[in-house]
Amino acid sequence: MNACYDLHCHSTASDGTLTPVQLVARAAEAGVDVLALTDHDTTEGLPEAIAAARSAGLCLVTGVEISVTWAGQVVHIVGLGFDPGNPALQAGLAGLRRFRDWRAEEIGRRLAKSGIPGAYEGARGYSNGHLISRTHFARFLVEQGYSADMRKVFKQFLTRGKPGHVAGEWAELDQAVGWIKDAGGQAVIAHPARYGMTRTRLRRLIGEFQEAGGTALEVVSGSHSRDEVFTMARHSRDFSLCASVGSDYHGPETPWAQLGRLMPLPDNAVPIWHDWSISKTQALA
Structure with missing residues (x-):
């Protein structure tokens, strides 16, 4: 086999x-x-x-x-x-994670400016103390009712031209x-x-x-x-x-x-x- x-x-x-x-x-x-x-x-x-x-x-x-x-x-x-x-x-890898840390804070700031407070803290909670990714923000946004599901949330908030997009x-x-x-x-x-x-x-x-x-x-x-x-x-x-x-x-x-x-x-x-x-x-x- x-x-x-x-x-x-x-x-x-x-x-x-x-x-x-x-x-x-x-x-x-x-x-x-x-x-x-x-x-x-x-x-x-x-x-x-x-x-x-x-x-x-x-x-x-x-x-x-x-x-x-x-x-x-x-x-x-x-x-x-x-x-x-x-x-x-x-x-x-350590250098990439340092950028990830800054990006996560910036995503949180941009979402806050668009009327979604607490996104950074929410995403950090989903990360359990590990690196914070866009997926953690997506889970927070879905859980808070800003989007229907994980497949839609990226297109609504986290891709180019959307409130939470930060170029990599x-x-x-x-x-x-x-x-x-x-x-x-x-x-x-x-x-x-x-x-x-x-x-x-x-x-x-x-x-x-x-x-x-x-x-x-x-x-x-x-x-x-x-x-x-x-x-x-x-x-x-x-x-x-x-x-x-x-x-x-x-x-x-x-x-x-x-x-x-x-x-x-x-x-x-x-x-x-x-x-x-x-x-x-x-x-x-």
């Missing part, structure tokens, strides 16, 4: 709603054999997740999802199988890939179909990513349609990149993205794990 991989998910260390221990337990229940915890711009949850995975009998791959500004657009680069103690990687100032593409490579890991473009790019623009991104030393595209994603999966598989082959899979799971509140419930990779896609040495109860780093 083929192993079940899910190489993109989030815990309460960033904007997920399950702790690392709860996330690993849910993944084990879902039949996941190899899991990567890829919190946004932090590896804080990894020690807890590694210990939980060892007890649960699954392989935990070290992971992170790095925020990048490329050609004026925010994209995400997942790092897999790296050394979390690498100084250059941790210094880079993230890592450069080659920086993010370099941090991951220097730490001994593999870099992956997360959910590439979700960026809404034209074919030409997306292939430009992929080409620059490959030139920087990137390894793979996330071909199968919780947000990709069947047609998008096959399109991304073609792009990965065209650029001699591997293919990765990940649900982008944030918690049980998002039923459209569940742990381990993913389409299989197309037959002619080369999986990123093709030369991994996988052992249950051990972490891959």
Whole structure:
């Protein structure tokens, strides 16, 4: 039987709603054999997740999802199988978290000016003392009745031209890939179909990513349609990149993205794990 991989998910260390221990337990229940915890711009949850995975009998791959500004657009680069103690990687992530702290305060100020008081404090409460993301603001806004649901709240308040939008100032593409490579890991473009790019623009991104030393595209994603999966598989082959899979799971509140419930990779896609040495109860780093 083929192993079940899910190489993109989030815990309460960033904007997920399950702790690392709860996330690993849910993944084990879902039949996941190899899991990567890829919190946004932090590896804080990894020690807890590694210990939980060892007890649960699954392989935990070290992971992170790095925020990048490329050609004026925010994209995400997942790092897999790296050394979390690498100084250059941790210094880079620390810089991104400092910007996140300022951005969260600024989002709160802008929402207050538009007649929504207490948003920063509310978002901070949802973060449980960890980094504050737009998702935490979205949860606050929905809970306070400013929007009907999580799918609508971003478009109403947190995207370009809306009251709570603050432009990101993230890592450069080659920086993010370099941090991951220097730490001994593999870099992956997360959910590439979700960026809404034209074919030409997306292939430009992929080409620059490959030139920087990137390894793979996330071909199968919780947000990709069947047609998008096959399109991304073609792009990965065209650029001699591997293919990765990940649900982008944030918690049980998002039923459209569940742990381990993913389409299989197309037959002619080369999986990123093709030369991994996988052992249950051990972490891959």
